[in-house]
Amino acid sequence: MTIPGHRHLRAFSDRYSAADALAMLHDRGIRPTVPAPGPQRTPAAPPASQAERDHMRAYGHLLPDLRLTLANLVRAAEAMARLAELGWAPLEGYPGADQPWYMACGLCGWRGRRFWSHLRGRNGDRTPRPVTRHPGCIPVRDIPAALIELAAARRRTCPCPEYRHPTTLHAATLAVNAVGTALETSSTACAVLYARALLEPCPASTHRAELLRTALDRRTRAITS
Secondary structure, X not given: OOOXXXXXXXXXXXXXXXXXXXXXXXXXXXXXXXXXXOOOOOOOOOOOOHHHHHHHHHHHHOOOOOOOOHHHHHHHHHHHHHHHHXXXXXOOOOOOOOOEEEEEEOOOOOEEEEEHHHHOOOOOOOOOXXXXXXXXXXXXXXXXXXXXXXXXXXXXXXXOOOOOOOOOHHHHXXXXXXXXXXXXXXXXXXXXXXXXXXXXXXXXXXXXXXXXXXXXXXXXHHHHO
């Protein structure tokens, strides 16, 4: 058994014993992509490039705080895409609609917790609340222009230099099926790694989320039909 992000190697007589041990470690907070506790060390030098910093930060989104299922991962992708449209950047995994979510304001840099259920709007109107965003943000009259400026960076194809995120239906279907298969075979660590394609920040996150939803709906219909 190996856990990505940890120096923890053990051998078991069968996969069921390994799964039990992995569940125990998970309950103790030892999880894939989460650094294991250890002795204090001198902090490493910061990454040399913005791409490297983005790459490292992305892994903070690979293991949401809610139950790891394919449906929840796609919901997380949709929520993160909508946050980008609204000028917010998540600073931790998607916790669910009615849990406080730690994020940063893309208009002024403020950091704090907001509820996704408030930001996504009510009854399908997609109007985020509160209109003032948070205390100390830019004036309400300046918010539309600021969001339009941010929208100029959005894309329909992935421009990321280190990893190509799915921006075609075929690629989204492959990504969804890879995660779904890993979860069905109890390969949780693999599912978390495959989730990179679904959850990493990307300028094409809005288009990606739409395709992931279509791919998931097709997969669900195929399984239930």
